[in-house]
Amino acid sequence: xxxxxxxQHTTKALELATQALFLSNPNPRVGCVIxxxxxxxxxxxxxxxxxxxxxxxxxALRDAAARGNNSLQGATAYVxxxxxxxxxxxxxxxxxxxGAGIGKVVASLADPxxxxxxxxxxxxxxxxVEVVVGPGATESRELNIGFFSRMVRGTPWVRMKTAAxxxxxxxxxxxxxxxxxxxxxxxxxxAWRARxxxxxxxxxxxxxxxxxxxxxxxATPRQPHLVIVDxxxxxxxxxxxxxxxxxxxxxxxxxVRDEAKKAALESRGATVIHLPNAxxxxxxxxxxxxxxxxxxxNELHVEAxxxxxxxxxxxxxxxxxLLYQAPRLLGPGxxxxxxxxxxxxxxxxxxxxxxxDRIGPDLRIVARVQGRDRF
Ligand SMILES: NC(=O)C1=CN([C@@H]2O[C@H](COP(=O)(O)OP(=O)(O)OC[C@H]3O[C@@H](n4cnc5c(N)ncnc54)[C@H](OP(=O)(O)O)[C@@H]3O)[C@@H](O)[C@H]2O)C=CC1
Ligand SMILES: Nc1c(N[C@@H]2O[C@H](COP(=O)(O)O)[C@@H](O)[C@H]2O)[nH]c(=O)[nH]c1=O
Numbered sequence: 001x002x003x004x005x006x007x008q009h010t011t012k013a014l015e016l017a018t019q020a021l022f023l024s025n026p027n028p029r030v031g032c033v034i035x036x037x038x039x040x041x042x043x044x045x046x047x048x049x050x051x052x053x054x055x056x057x058x059x060a061l062r063d064a065a066a067r068g069n070n071s072l073q074g075a076t077a078y079v080x081x082x083x084x085x086x087x088x089x090x091x092x093x094x095x096x097x098x099g100a101g102i103g104k105v106v107a108s109l110a111d112p113x114x115x116x117x118x119x120x121x122x123x124x125x126x127x128x129v130e131v132v133v134g135p136g137a138t139e140s141r142e143l144n145i146g147f148f149s150r151m152v153r154g155t156p157w158v159r160m161k162t163a164a165x166x167x168x169x170x171x172x173x174x175x176x177x178x179x180x181x182x183x184x185x186x187x188x189x190x191a192w193r194a195r196x197x198x199x200x201x202x203x204x205x206x207x208x209x210x211x212x213x214x215x216x217x218x219a220t221p222r223q224p225h226l227v228i229v230d231x232x233x234x235x236x237x238x239x240x241x242x243x244x245x246x247x248x249x250x251x252x253x254x255x256v257r258d259e260a261k262k263a264a265l266e267s268r269g270a271t272v273i274h275l276p277n278a279x280x281x282x283x284x285x286x287x288x289x290x291x292x293x294x295x296x297x298n299e300l301h302v303e304a305x306x307x308x309x310x311x312x313x314x315x316x317x318x319x320x321x322l323l324y325q326a327p328r329l330l331g332p333g334x335x336x337x338x339x340x341x342x343x344x345x346x347x348x349x350x351x352x353x354x355x356x357d358r359i360g361p362d363l364r365i366v367a368r369v370q371g372r373d374r375f
Contacts, residue, residue, distance in 0.1 A: 005039040006106055009078040010136040014108075016047040016056065017080045017143055022194045022220045024048040026296040028147040030140075032056035032079040034064055034072060037103060043069040050221065057083050057093040061100055074103035080140040082111040082133075085120040094120050098127040105129055108136035112151040145373065146197065146298030149319070152375045155292040156197070156300035160309060161189060161322040162336045169330035170306060175208050177334075184360025185324045187217035189303075192322055194220040196301035198251075198291065202308035203230040206239065213303060214244040223247040224301065227291070229282045229308055231255035233272070235265060242268050251295065253282045284315055310338035313349065319372040321351070325363040 016031025024030075027048055034044040044067060046059020054062070057079055064072060077083075083093040083105065097105065105124055110117050110133065121131050141148055146157040163181040164170045171177035179186065193199050194215040201213055206228060214223050223246045228235055233254050235241075241250070252265055255276035262272045273290060277283035291297040301322075302312060312318050323336075342348060351367040358364075 003039075006078070006132075006135055009033045009035055009039065009042075009076075010080075010106065010108065012042075012045070013056075013078045013080050014136050014139050014143070016045055017140065020048045020056075021143075022222065023050055025051065025195075025197045025222070025224075026147070026150075026298050027051050027055075028081055028144045030056040030079065030081045032060040032077060034060045034102070035076050035078070037074040037076065039076065043067065043072060043075055055084065055093050056080070058091075058096055061096055064100075071101070073101040075101070076104040076106060077102050078106045078135075080108045080136055081144070082107050082109065082117070082120040083124065084111070084116065085123040086116055092120075092123075094123045094127075098124065098129060102129060104132070106132045106135060108134070108140035112148045114151070144298075146300075149375065150292045150296070150298050153292070155288040156297040157319050158288070158300050158302060158312065158317055159192070159196070159320045159322055160302040160304075160312060160318050161192060161324075162303075162309065163189070163324040163326070164336060165326050165328045165330035167329045167331065168335050169333040170336055171208075171334040172330065173333050178209070180328070180330070181324045181326045181362050182360040183217075185326070185362040185364065188359045188364060189322075189324065190215045190217040193224055193301050193303075194218055196224050196299040197297040198225040198227050198249075198295075199301045199303055200227040200229065201302075202304040203228060203232075203234050204305045204307055205303070206230070206235055206241065208305070210240050211303075212240050212244055214247060225249040225251065225295070225297070227287075227300070228252045229284070229287070229304070231276075231281045233258050233261040233265065235270075237264055237268060249295075251291075253287050253290075255280050255282055281311070284311055284317055288317060306334045306336060306338045309336060313337050314339055318369055320354075320369070321365070321367045323363075323365040323367065324359070325365065327361055327363075 013031040013033045017029045020029040031047045044060040044064025085094045149157040250270040275283045275286045350370040354366040
């Protein structure tokens with residue numbers, strides 16, 4: 001049972017971790033608070049920086065030094081994930097904490113990476129540091145659901161976003177869809193793009209909308225990667241998606257081997273990956289494995305049309321829905337997802353509502369496919 005002081009410092013560490021939401025990908029969002037041994041004084045605090053930059057613990061140690069708190073002997077570090085014990089792009093945080101004289105570490109969770117899980121705690125304990133694990137575990141895992149998904153399942157957390165009228169239409173039969181939802185809801189959608197490692201769409205949407213699929217309506221330190229599902233390599237060489245400042249990576253998954261088209265797209269900076277399925281389309285399951293294992297994608301933000309959405313749902317690849325609903329009826333048109341008619345109500349996809357919010361005049365619903373977060 002955490003004391004109220006432990007809870008207070010853990011809450012603060014979680015708040016700090018949230019500040020890494022758009023920043024630390026593909027590293028986890030972690031916060032750290034260092035207090036005096038009696039918990040009365042906060043000596044330093046920090047959160048994970050961009051990949052390759054300092055982790056939360058190092059930021060908190062630096063903050064303590066900047067505040068003139070040079071002796072941390074016996075101090076307590078509250079950290080929302082197990083401190084690392086391995087040499088990655090930065091040095092091991094455990095060694096930094098031990099070297100600074102930290103006497104106790106209160107960590108929310110063990111690192112989900114099976115290659116390193118528990119090693120940080122073992123190293124701290126071996127150096128005589130008291131380790132408590134647990135406070136803030138649920139919140140920290142939720143904040144890092146994509147990182148946990150990639151580490152445990154090997155695939156990203158798949159969040160499918162759609163913007164529809166109240167009667168579920170995402171585009172008119174003639175393809176018109178801009179705009180169904182309000183500027184406020186679209187800006188909110190950009191914030192969800194910003195927290196994802198990658199935004200994914202289908203070639204149908206690329207050809208119909210000439211979209212940018214970047215983050216423009218909220219401030220962000222980095223652009224998510226773009227992923228296009230394009231069996232026949234029809235992505236145009238002239239399109240708005242190529243001129244997004246700061247976007248480093250465009251991955252195009254295809255079902256054809258066409259070296260000329262591939263070279264042309266690669267000359268625009270794309271990486272073309274050949275992953276066909278038996279129907280001559282892109283193998284979406286294999287693509288998710290590739291995105292998780294080879295490209296370090298934690299959260300995948302799917303913003304596609306009804307055909308690709310239908311395939312994702314039919315194949316059971318969706319974890320969460322992010323649905324914006326405008327207070328408007330549009331009648332028949334393209335729905336959220338093209339799926340085959342069911343024979344029984346029991347065959348429907350069961351969801352849990354996570355949140356329902358009003359964004360400007362629209363509704364935002366976050367719903368989770370039942371059982372998908374149990375990994
Ligand atoms: N309101 C909203 O939230 C949104 C609306 N839209 C609207 O949707 C419309 C476009 O919809 P749609 O044509 O369905 O576009 P999609 O973005 O769903 O792309 C569909 C295409 O993806 C390709 N594809 C490759 N592999 C697969 C696979 N395994 N399963 C399914 N498709 C695959 C197919 O083309 P190929 O075989 O050539 O590769 C298919 O035609 C536009 O009008 C757009 O404005 C789009 C996004 C969001
Ligand atoms: N029509 C529609 C959306 N459509 C989505 O936004 C994409 C355009 O993105 P961008 O080019 O970056 O502005 C488009 O291709 C489709 O995926 N989104 C919404 O929030 N509300 C809307 O009403």
